[in-house]
Amino acid sequence: MLPPTLVFIVRRLIHAIPVVLIVAVGVFCILEAAPGDAVDSYLASIGGGDLALAEQLRRQWGLDDSVWVRFLAYMQSVVTLDLGRSVTVGVPVTEAILTRLPTTILLMGSAIAMSAVLGGLLGGVAAMHRGRRLDTFLTTSGLLLNAIPGFWLGLILIVVFVVWLGWFPSAGLSTVNGPSDPVGHALDVAWHLVLPVCTLGLTYMALYLRLMRGAMTETRDSPWVRAARARGLPSGRIIRRHIARPALLPVATMLGLQIGTMLGGSVVIETVFAIPGLGSLAYLAVSNRDLPLIAGVVLAGSVVVIVANIVVDLSYGRLDPRVTDERLRSGVG
Amino acid sequence: MRSSRSRPRSVLTGLAALALAVTAAMPTGVLAQDASPKTGGTLIVAADGTAFPPNLNPAIATSNGVTYISSKVIEYLANAGADGLVPRLATGWEGSEDGLSFTVHLRDGVTFSDGVPFTSADVKFSAEEAWKPLQNFGRIVLANLETVETPDPLTAVFKFSKPTPPSLVANALPILAAVLPAHIYQGTDFATALQDSPLNQQPVGTGPFVFSEVKPGELIRLTKNPNYWGDGQPYLDEVVFQALPDAAARAAALESGAVQATVFAGVPRIDLTRLDALDGISATTTGYELLSYQVALDFNHRRPELADVAVRKAIRQALDPQFIVDNIFLGQGASVATGPIPAAATDFYTDDVTRYTFDTAAAGAALDAAGYPLGADGTRFTLRLRVAPFFPETIATGDYVKQALEEVGIGVEIVPADSSAAYIESVFTDRDFDIAINSPSYRPDPAISTTILYVGGLEPGIPFSNQGGYDNAVLNQVIADGLTTIDTAARQELYNEFQRIVADELPSISLVDFVFTPAHSDRVQNIGNNPRWPVTSWADVWLADQ
Numbered sequence: 001m002l003p004p005t006l007v008f009i010v011r012r013l014i015h016a017i018p019v020v021l022i023v024a025v026g027v028f029c030i031l032e033a034a035p036g037d038a039v040d041s042y043l044a045s046i047g048g049g050d051l052a053l054a055e056q057l058r059r060q061w062g063l064d065d066s067v068w069v070r071f072l073a074y075m076q077s078v079v080t081l082d083l084g085r086s087v088t089v090g091v092p093v094t095e096a097i098l099t100r101l102p103t104t105i106l107l108m109g110s111a112i113a114m115s116a117v118l119g120g121l122l123g124g125v126a127a128m129h130r131g132r133r134l135d136t137f138l139t140t141s142g143l144l145l146n147a148i149p150g151f152w153l154g155l156i157l158i159v160v161f162v163v164w165l166g167w168f169p170s171a172g173l174s175t176v177n178g179p180s181d182p183v184g185h186a187l188d189v190a191w192h193l194v195l196p197v198c199t200l201g202l203t204y205m206a207l208y209l210r211l212m213r214g215a216m217t218e219t220r221d222s223p224w225v226r227a228a229r230a231r232g233l234p235s236g237r238i239i240r241r242h243i244a245r246p247a248l249l250p251v252a253t254m255l256g257l258q259i260g261t262m263l264g265g266s267v268v269i270e271t272v273f274a275i276p277g278l279g280s281l282a283y284l285a286v287s288n289r290d291l292p293l294i295a296g297v298v299l300a301g302s303v304v305v306i307v308a309n310i311v312v313d314l315s316y317g318r319l320d321p322r323v324t325d326e327r328l329r330s331g332v333g
Numbered sequence: 334m335r336s337s338r339s340r341p342r343s344v345l346t347g348l349a350a351l352a353l354a355v356t357a358a359m360p361t362g363v364l365a366q367d368a369s370p371k372t373g374g375t376l377i378v379a380a381d382g383t384a385f386p387p388n389l390n391p392a393i394a395t396s397n398g399v400t401y402i403s404s405k406v407i408e409y410l411a412n413a414g415a416d417g418l419v420p421r422l423a424t425g426w427e428g429s430e431d432g433l434s435f436t437v438h439l440r441d442g443v444t445f446s447d448g449v450p451f452t453s454a455d456v457k458f459s460a461e462e463a464w465k466p467l468q469n470f471g472r473i474v475l476a477n478l479e480t481v482e483t484p485d486p487l488t489a490v491f492k493f494s495k496p497t498p499p500s501l502v503a504n505a506l507p508i509l510a511a512v513l514p515a516h517i518y519q520g521t522d523f524a525t526a527l528q529d530s531p532l533n534q535q536p537v538g539t540g541p542f543v544f545s546e547v548k549p550g551e552l553i554r555l556t557k558n559p560n561y562w563g564d565g566q567p568y569l570d571e572v573v574f575q576a577l578p579d580a581a582a583r584a585a586a587l588e589s590g591a592v593q594a595t596v597f598a599g600v601p602r603i604d605l606t607r608l609d610a611l612d613g614i615s616a617t618t619t620g621y622e623l624l625s626y627q628v629a630l631d632f633n634h635r636r637p638e639l640a641d642v643a644v645r646k647a648i649r650q651a652l653d654p655q656f657i658v659d660n661i662f663l664g665q666g667a668s669v670a671t672g673p674i675p676a677a678a679t680d681f682y683t684d685d686v687t688r689y690t691f692d693t694a695a696a697g698a699a700l701d702a703a704g705y706p707l708g709a710d711g712t713r714f715t716l717r718l719r720v721a722p723f724f725p726e727t728i729a730t731g732d733y734v735k736q737a738l739e740e741v742g743i744g745v746e747i748v749p750a751d752s753s754a755a756y757i758e759s760v761f762t763d764r765d766f767d768i769a770i771n772s773p774s775y776r777p778d779p780a781i782s783t784t785i786l787y788v789g790g791l792e793p794g795i796p797f798s799n800q801g802g803y804d805n806a807v808l809n810q811v812i813a814d815g816l817t818t819i820d821t822a823a824r825q826e827l828y829n830e831f832q833r834i835v836a837d838e839l840p841s842i843s844l845v846d847f848v849f850t851p852a853h854s855d856r857v858q859n860i861g862n863n864p865r866w867p868v869t870s871w872a873d874v875w876l877a878d879q
Contacts, residue, residue, distance in 0.1 A: 034751070034755060035750070035754075035755040035758045035759045035763070035765075036750075036752060036753075036754030036755040036756070036757060036758040036759070037754060037758065038754070040753070040754040040755075040757040040758045040762070040796070041752065041753060041754035041757075042388075042528070043757065043796045044396075044753035044754065044757050044796060045386040045387075045388075045394070045396060045398060045399070045753075046386060046393070046394030046395065046396050046399060046469075047394060047395040047396030047397070047399065047469060048395075048396075048469045048782070048795075048796045048797045048798075049469045049795075049796065050469065050472060050795050051792050051794045051795055053467075053469075055794075057527070060525075085529060087387065087528060088387065088549075089387060089550065090387030090388075090528045090534050090549065091549065096549065151579075155579075155581050155582070155585075158581075158582060158585045162585050162588075162589045163585050163588045163589055166589060169589075169591060170582060170585045170586040170589050170591050171575075171577050171579075171582050171586055171591070172551075172552075172575060172577075172591075173551075176375065176377055176552065176573050176575060177375055177571075177573075271579055272579045272581075272582055273582065274575070274576060274577045274578060274579070274582060276548070276550050276551040276576075280578065281550065284550060286752075287751065287752040287753075287754070288752070288754065289752070289754045
């Protein structure tokens with residue numbers, strides 16, 4: 001018999017298929033409703049053209065077929081994962097996605113880690129100082145950061161840390177003609193990612209701060225904490241084991257939910273910081289009406305979100321002993 | 334002490350002012366101003382836009398977004414100079430009296446980047462296989478080209494079936510005649526595969542640089558062509574175009590020294606004065622004189638109100654182009670337009686045309702007289718306005734036009750476009766607009782891309798053409814004659830007549846002529862030394878020491 005964790009993963013993947021298909025259909029409908037197609041966009045980029053050229057291109061790119069023929073061709077390409085070439089970037093869609101996916105995962109992973117760790121810690125501190133000045137300060141700053149639009153925060157960070165202080169590079173993923181050795185390059189990339197990660201991480205930090213604070217406030221007053229206190233356990237251990245750990249569950253749930261949102265937020269951040277990731281590719285694809293590329297981005301994004309959520313679900317078991325393999329299998333987890 | 338309290342309008346302006354103060358206080362190195370060019374170095378240029386056009390072959394694709402990159406790799410037969418054309422791959426040219434042939438003398442000793450000599454066979458191939466069949470301008474200028482004869486390796490003779498004005502062909506050389514190596518392109522699928530062909534993604538030519546790396550949406554790297562024909566040129570080792578989609582981030586990259594130059598609408602207009610005041614950074618229109626754009630208001634003459642010339646004139650009177658110049662362009666590189674040809678195009682421009690003054694009261698009276706009185710709701714009629722999303726200035730002009738027309742009782746409903754594709758299909762294919770803000774670019778001869786915005790009887794689906802339904806037999810004839818009249822003075826007179834008719838009839842309203850004001854580091858030498866600088870080869874550009 002298969003291990004229950006594997007069964008769980010397979011089941012979740014199967015459940016994800018209709019979701020991806022519905023998203024794919026939605027993308028087609030929205031793009032169909034928007035005026036302009038890839039040929040209009042191409043002609044604008046090359047400075048115009050006449051009717052014969054436009055007709056030739058529409059024929060070549062399969063855009064002169066009826067909407068149903070195009071829909072079926074599109075769905076076929078989605079189902080078979082054979083997305084063809086992108087007219088916007090001039091390379092196969094798979095190649096365009098695969099070169100950019102790692103960048104986005106790196107950016108989002110770092111940002112999520114930052115917002116969750118920092119938000120969780122500060123939320124914990126706020127909860128333990130509930131009602132006092134530090135609590136007010138932390139929750140207010142968190143909310144303020146959450147309310148600031150990401151692109152604006154990004155520009156302010158650029159003004160302060162790039163233009164004034166000169167600590168970080170303004171844009172891009174690496175220095176033009178920068179170090180080519182692996183270590184030097186990795187450090188160079190990390191140096192470039194500091195500001196975009198901080199921008200993205202700080203904007204989303206408030207959520208975790210509020211969640212952690214709320215959950216810890218609740219667990220703080222719970223009977224098992226009182227019992228632990230009565231048993232005379234050291235307070236550090238009580239905070240870690242009896243207050244913080246059970247409070248992590250909603251934070252973990254939020255992590256899974258946030259990945260999709262952050263993928264959206266990275267469109268803006270990748271534009272401000274000129275990071276060649278999935279977000280900027282999505283923007284490129286939509287503004288150029290490049291259907292195969294959009295489909296590719298949507299599929300890749302869905303996979304990232306689904307995988308992340310499976311990981312989150314699996315982590316429940318480690319965070320909360322009550323969530324057993326049995327519960328995972330029945331899908332309750 | 335000041336009588337009024339000064340308070341920054343927003344945190345951002347406050348920060349900007351602080352940034353200015355801090356930067357001004359910092360000592361900066363004195364720039365080396367030695368006259369002799371320094372060899373070596375990488376020039377990093379902030380490329381605007383989110384993507385590089387996938388088809389970068391200037392023999393096929395002619396937009397400035399293509400040619401500012403590819404002009405470093407593929408050269409033209411001639412360039413534009415401050416006082417007329419300047420030889421490049423051609424050393425001279427002349428047309429026959431009957432307009433049926435145009436002879437080009439080619440430069441000796443030029444090779445392509447692979448070392449193969451450049452000859453008349455390459456000009457013949459480019460003209461017959463690329464410019465005439467594939468290029469939007471070539472299809473117009475070379476419409477009657479029959480063949481290109483090559484009596485010897487350094488002479489190419491264009492033969493036309495119908496008279497073609499030599500001045501038109503010559504004027505078109507700097508934008509049309511990008512020469513491809515026949516021995517590389519012949520027999521390939523570059524003409525059909527378009528942006529999928531590697532030869533169009535990274536084209537090959539005689540230019541001072543060659544393509545060495547293209548990362549879509551990230552950077553394009555050009556490296557020195559060791560076989561370049563120019564003596565000791567190019568001076569730079571590399572030119573890198575780094576994609577920086579956000580204009581404010583481009584300004585920051587320039588300030589921090591990460592890039593040395595921006596081009597076209599490189600930095601936010603509001604930042605230009607501040608950047609120009611910084612040590613080591615300049616903002617200027619120099620080098621963009623003949624890369625003129627216009628903000629124009631197009632009419633759909635299928636709307637009965639707009640088919641009435643009295644209404645169009647009233648709308649012109651209701652608009653104040655000087656307001657757009659002062660408040661949207663902040664007075665930088667812009668002036669009130671008198672017609673479709675900008676004043677900078679001295680060979681064709683005339684100011685002897687009907688002028689209009691901004692007069693809201695007169696506009697209202699004219700609309701009353703035309704039979705469109707104010708309704709009970711204070712509105713005469715309502716127009717749907719489509720705005721080209723190409724530049725921040727076109728979008729802002731849309732907002733201005735709405736306010737100005739509502740002032741005289743014409744309701745305006747702005748229909749936003751999220752991308753060029755949306756605007757182009759709605760306006761030029763579906764003709765689904767009442768009025769539209771367009772931003773045509775002027776090329777060195779009105780016949781190339783200007784008269785197509787006024788000629789009647791075009792089919793739908795041609796981007797940047799007259800799709801508003803205006804069709805005037807007299808104007809059509811003048812436009813047709815301009816394409817076949819040989820005598821240069823007679824041609825100029827025809828285009829003067831063209832400007833007069835357009836000013837009288839207002840098939841569309843030319844509001845503002847403008848050129849871009851980019852900013853660059855003062856380290857970049859020989860910047861802006863010709864009137865179409867960003868789309869020329871940069872063989873003589875060099876970087877001074879920091």
